[in-house]
């Protein structure tokens with residue numbers, strides 16, 4: 064098993080509040096891992112640290128690039144994204160006034176860095192590349208059954224479909240890791256079931272690592288191969304869904320809260 068992301072003793076303080084305290088974790092290639100915990104446990108803060116949205120107070124984050132583990136400390140969010148870490152947000156962040164297709168095309172541009180002169184002077188290779196991008200975007204949308212909505216404005220799509228588009232947009236960046244922040248938030252049971260199928264599909268077809276934050280326990284227990292549990296900023300437990308469901312500390316801190 065190859066480790067793709069390694070987090071060592073991560074700490075994040077907001078003034079006097081320690082939101083993340085000595086958190087260590089690792090993600091392996093092609094793994095689907097969930098990060099759970101009660102409200103305010105520090106899950107989103109961990110995501111923000113891993114994707115460079117905020118920087119840590121101390122600790123180390125390393126990401127595999129070919130044979131080497133590269134430190135992500137001091138790297139900016141866009142650099143981390145370009146290295147292969149895509150994410151979605153708790154509150155959807157699509158370009159609402161752009162079409163479904165354009166939302167995906169924008170995400171793909173990081174793979175096609177055409178030279179300035181080539182694009183301004185419209186060399187034949189520019190058109191070839193443009194055509195190629197368009198084909199790939201359409202194929203990606205078709206896989207997720209979004210091709211029929213291709214020319215609709217993102218803002219006109221139902222909530223569940225917007226969430227799906229956000230995931231497709233993340234995938235369009237060809238990531239090695241996809242971070243999903245509460246993908247089922249606000250979804251009805253049917254949409255959640257759809258989403259579960261979609262995430263499975265991603266795992267199979269794209270061979271990427273997925274780390275997801277989710278409150279919907281049936282989704283987590285159904286999908287995750289491994290689960291990390293955070294409580295009050297600390298890592299409380301790590302294990303398979305079975306192990307986590309039987310962990311007394313977890314039941315007390317988290318599952319107990321639900322019933």
Ligand SMILES: Nc1ncnc2c1ncn2[C@@H]1O[C@H](COP(=O)(O)OP(=O)(O)OP(=O)(O)O)[C@@H](O)[C@H]1O
Nearest residue numbers: 077080081082100101102103104105106107108109
């Ligand atoms: N920018 C910030 N400034 C100050 N405190 C913050 C900031 N961001 C998060 N916190 C605090 O850090 C703690 C962890 O918050 P975080 O949002 O990471 O938890 P969470 O597990 O994602 O919660 P939820 O499940 O409710 O989304 C909370 O006490 C929160 O109030």
